[in-house]
Amino acid sequence: MKEIKVYLSEKDIPRKWYNLAADLPTPLLPPIGPDGQPLSPDKLAPVFPMNLIDQEMSQERWIDIPEEILEVLYRWRPAPLRRAVYLEKYLKTPARIYYKDESLSPAGSHKTNTAVAQAWYNKQFGIEKLTTETGAGQWGSALSFACQLIGLECKVFMVRVSFDQKPMRKAMMQVWGGKCVPSPSEETQAGRDILQKYPDTPGSLGIAISEAIEAAVMDTSGKTRYSLGSVLNHVLLHQTIIGLEAKKQLEMISEKTPDVIIGCAGGGSNFAGLAFPFICDKINGAKIDIIPVESASCPKMTRGEFAYDFGDMAKMTPLLAMMTLGHQFIPAPIHAGGLRYHGMAPLVSQAIIDKLMAPRAYDQLKGYESAMIWARTEGTICAPETGHAIAATIEEALKAKEEGKEKVIIFSYSGHGLLDLAGYEKFINNQLKKYILPDEELKKSIKSLDGLPKIPS
Amino acid sequence: MKEIKVYLSEKDIPRKWYNLAADLPTPLLPPIGPDGQPLSPDKLAPVFPMNLIDQEMSQERWIDIPEEILEVLYRWRPAPLRRAVYLEKYLKTPARIYYKDESLSPAGSHKTNTAVAQAWYNKQFGIEKLTTETGAGQWGSALSFACQLIGLECKVFMVRVSFDQKPMRKAMMQVWGGKCVPSPSEETQAGRDILQKYPDTPGSLGIAISEAIEAAVMDTSGKTRYSLGSVLNHVLLHQTIIGLEAKKQLEMISEKTPDVIIGCAGGGSNFAGLAFPFICDKINGAKIDIIPVESASCPKMTRGEFAYDFGDMAKMTPLLAMMTLGHQFIPAPIHAGGLRYHGMAPLVSQAIIDKLMAPRAYDQLKGYESAMIWARTEGTICAPETGHAIAATIEEALKAKEEGKEKVIIFSYSGHGLLDLAGYEKFINNQLKKYILPDEELKKSIKSLDGLPKIPS
Numbered sequence A, B: 001m002k003e004i005k006v007y008l009s010e011k012d013i014p015r016k017w018y019n020l021a022a023d024l025p026t027p028l029l030p031p032i033g034p035d036g037q038p039l040s041p042d043k044l045a046p047v048f049p050m051n052l053i054d055q056e057m058s059q060e061r062w063i064d065i066p067e068e069i070l071e072v073l074y075r076w077r078p079a080p081l082r083r084a085v086y087l088e089k090y091l092k093t094p095a096r097i098y099y100k101d102e103s104l105s106p107a108g109s110h111k112t113n114t115a116v117a118q119a120w121y122n123k124q125f126g127i128e129k130l131t132t133e134t135g136a137g138q139w140g141s142a143l144s145f146a147c148q149l150i151g152l153e154c155k156v157f158m159v160r161v162s163f164d165q166k167p168m169r170k171a172m173m174q175v176w177g178g179k180c181v182p183s184p185s186e187e188t189q190a191g192r193d194i195l196q197k198y199p200d201t202p203g204s205l206g207i208a209i210s211e212a213i214e215a216a217v218m219d220t221s222g223k224t225r226y227s228l229g230s231v232l233n234h235v236l237l238h239q240t241i242i243g244l245e246a247k248k249q250l251e252m253i254s255e256k257t258p259d260v261i262i263g264c265a266g267g268g269s270n271f272a273g274l275a276f277p278f279i280c281d282k283i284n285g286a287k288i289d290i291i292p293v294e295s296a297s298c299p300k301m302t303r304g305e306f307a308y309d310f311g312d313m314a315k316m317t318p319l320l321a322m323m324t325l326g327h328q329f330i331p332a333p334i335h336a337g338g339l340r341y342h343g344m345a346p347l348v349s350q351a352i353i354d355k356l357m358a359p360r361a362y363d364q365l366k367g368y369e370s371a372m373i374w375a376r377t378e379g380t381i382c383a384p385e386t387g388h389a390i391a392a393t394i395e396e397a398l399k400a401k402e403e404g405k406e407k408v409i410i411f412s413y414s415g416h417g418l419l420d421l422a423g424y425e426k427f428i429n430n431q432l433k434k435y436i437l438p439d440e441e442l443k444k445s446i447k448s449l450d451g452l453p454k455i456p457s
Helices: A050-057 A067-073 A085-091 A112-124 A138-150 A160-165 A167-175 A189-197 A205-217 A233-239 A241-252 A269-283 A346-353 A364-377 A384-403 A421-428 A439-449 B050-057 B067-073 B085-091 B112-124 B138-150 B160-165 B167-175 B189-197 B205-217 B233-239 B241-252 B269-283 B346-353 B364-377 B384-403 B421-428 B439-449
Strands: A016-018 A062-064 A081-083 A096-101 A129-134 A153-159 A179-183 A224-226 A260-264 A289-295 A305-310 A319-324 A360-362 A408-413 B016-018 B062-064 B081-083 B096-101 B129-134 B153-159 B179-183 B224-226 B260-264 B289-295 B305-310 B319-324 B360-362 B408-413
Touching: A016 A233, A016 A241, A016 A269, A050 A112, A050 A233, A067 A112, A067 A138, A081 A241, A085 A096, A085 A364, A085 A384, A096 A241, A096 A384, A112 A129, A112 A138, A112 A233, A129 A138, A129 A205, A138 A153, A138 A167, A153 A160, A153 A167, A153 A205, A160 A167, A160 A179, A167 A179, A167 B364, A167 B421, A179 A205, A189 A205, A205 A224, A233 A241, A233 A269, A233 A346, A241 A269, A241 A408, A260 A269, A260 A384, A269 A289, A269 A346, A269 A408, A289 A384, A305 A346, A305 A439, A319 A346, A360 A364, A360 A384, A364 A384, A364 A421, A364 B167, A384 A408, A421 B167, B016 B233, B016 B241, B016 B269, B050 B112, B050 B233, B067 B112, B067 B138, B081 B241, B085 B096, B085 B364, B085 B384, B096 B241, B096 B384, B112 B129, B112 B138, B112 B233, B129 B138, B129 B205, B138 B153, B138 B167, B153 B160, B153 B167, B153 B205, B160 B167, B160 B179, B167 B179, B179 B205, B189 B205, B205 B224, B233 B241, B233 B269, B233 B346, B241 B269, B241 B408, B260 B269, B260 B384, B269 B289, B269 B346, B269 B408, B289 B384, B305 B346, B305 B439, B319 B346, B360 B364, B360 B384, B364 B384, B364 B421, B384 B408
Parallel strands: A096 A408, A129 A153, A129 A224, A153 A179, A260 A289, A260 A408, A289 A360, B096 B408, B129 B153, B129 B224, B153 B179, B260 B289, B260 B408, B289 B360
Antiparallel strands: A016 A062, A081 A096, A305 A319, B016 B062, B081 B096, B305 B319
């Protein structure tokens, strides 16, 4: 019998992160200001600590992981690589399906990997408090956890609709000392402005980001910074430990390079964490299908534009070159909260433009259907976001069966769904609707790109 | 650096369960009928399948674990043995603290170990449906999970107060196809009787057991049986895989026999699962402190009587020789729902009488305080029940510090608290009260033992 769980020992944990920026065929477009000029690092200094800004701009292929960060990560890392033998059997597929189990982190998702790194770098820089936004609550929980262990205060602006759907996420943040308020809130100018215009808004990550940045830069002590849970280069960098571990684990069991790599993608960091370390192989000629999976309710990769856009609704961020639906996009209140961001990480966006990967979108019903198949075969309850990745995994496993090929499929099991059971309950009771972003909504939100600097062709 | 996670490979999983009944210094008292006569196995046949009744009565020291059961358990077993280095550091203790991480099972607790075994034996016996009760919801979830994977229907009567406090437990059972109703319910005579007498009752495990047994024996098809999540010999037997794995894991890292073994104990199966395989060593002369930990709101081990008592309120079960508060006991609605049962497993009770172990009780505030220390050092959020075990662990670690001894402490991390965050929130907001069962309540409930057959002295 082959073991279905592959454990990497702590001493073999990767000691460097991988930076795809060093290897992208097309160099990454720099962030720019509203004037169209590339942003100098000091412009970001009120928002991020300089050590993370350096990382954000870095072109180094490998970046050392400080030992103190590893000391925190050992609580759950290296994460097991597992084989989904029960799902394989159910699907009668010749494919071998592997997944990295990121649900084992104390906060329940991959987010904790960068949360710990960011908290540590901020602490090193003398920062005492971090502000952030959260959608589904995974990021807010992860940063609260990290701040507790590293010794920082943490303030979280949580998208209103998720705050209401998932009250226990707030409790979780409190356990780790984090303070959580629904966004838009009355605590910031950005929040007050939105509330005046749309008093009943479900909120959005774009709004919550505006509030969190404002709360950071308005703190006159200079000891507060902002922390982002996805999208940016340094965030994706910290997640590459997932794929780097996976490579070692596949080697341990003498498994070949995967044929298919899958991850759900909201801002892109979970997907990138698994996929980026394998992209080298693809650039060097390996035939790998790489599939970022998004929600059909927020389809920036499959239906958005590649353009310079703001990361937030109040236009407080620099302009980033990304696949986007426009920063004014307000997503429908579907349950996979982590997939509701309007833009995709510049590194992932550029890799899509360079045809290194082919995105795919599923609606939430497909996500829950797939999550239910998973729960009733593999046994565990996944995050609704992860359900989207499982949808693609099932599709690819069935394709392999049709083709009669022994493909190796690997996906990121990005988080558990134990705080998302209200969504499951609605799905089981047929209270969820299929929702695909209508064309007119798409056109409307894309309009917010009008007048912004264009990507040079 | 020593690794803080000790993984046992799947091929080294224990292949036999350990039956303490074979080694107890005082032979276990048999279950008896209301007439005081030992129960013949056929009396139990309407309630349990014969293969489990045989196991319940067995005096064999080692009992084979069927391969088909292991095939289900591999999803999360062997469970890691972990060292709590971060808690050790926080406490500045010379003790080495280990714990078996039972929270990794899909249903989130140790309960899944016996759920799978019981579902499998019932299926083998031709049974199609199981009924059961659940307190905190861990057992109902575990049995729903097991029934889904083994292919049985599952009906769960959930103690009303927990049903209301933990709505997501019901959703979890539904994900795995289980049907869950609050108890007392209108579906059984036992439920209707209680509701008429106490319309506002928070319910109790004793009542829910009555309902579940009634629902099983009243099914005229003969294809329904009842399943109990703790207390009985065969249930404790199935849990011994925990301690048997732990022994192998301690050996792997060349660690000595533990000085202290700790587990929280509601009905006793979690505690027994870890402790029983080590009791042999104690019987053979090893000096080990073995500590079952209960809730001060339900103190049958520290303040109850050792007597023949019913397992349920409606007196449908046989009489078991156990430490008990009396079957009419209605526990206060504290948050550690799994610690609210009125009786302790006969095997554990006899071992206490034989002075093989020394029970301890903590109130719920102490439990949450300890759980918070854990969350802010080790990082994970434990079940409130587990918090009681951590309270004892911390006490013992500090004692080792005082004595300047390098003790080895091991405890069972019986479950996660991700569906118990409402309790944490109340604790953080100072909405929970210290509650210790008052003497007059104790006296009142002990009275329900009057008139029952006595244990021969």
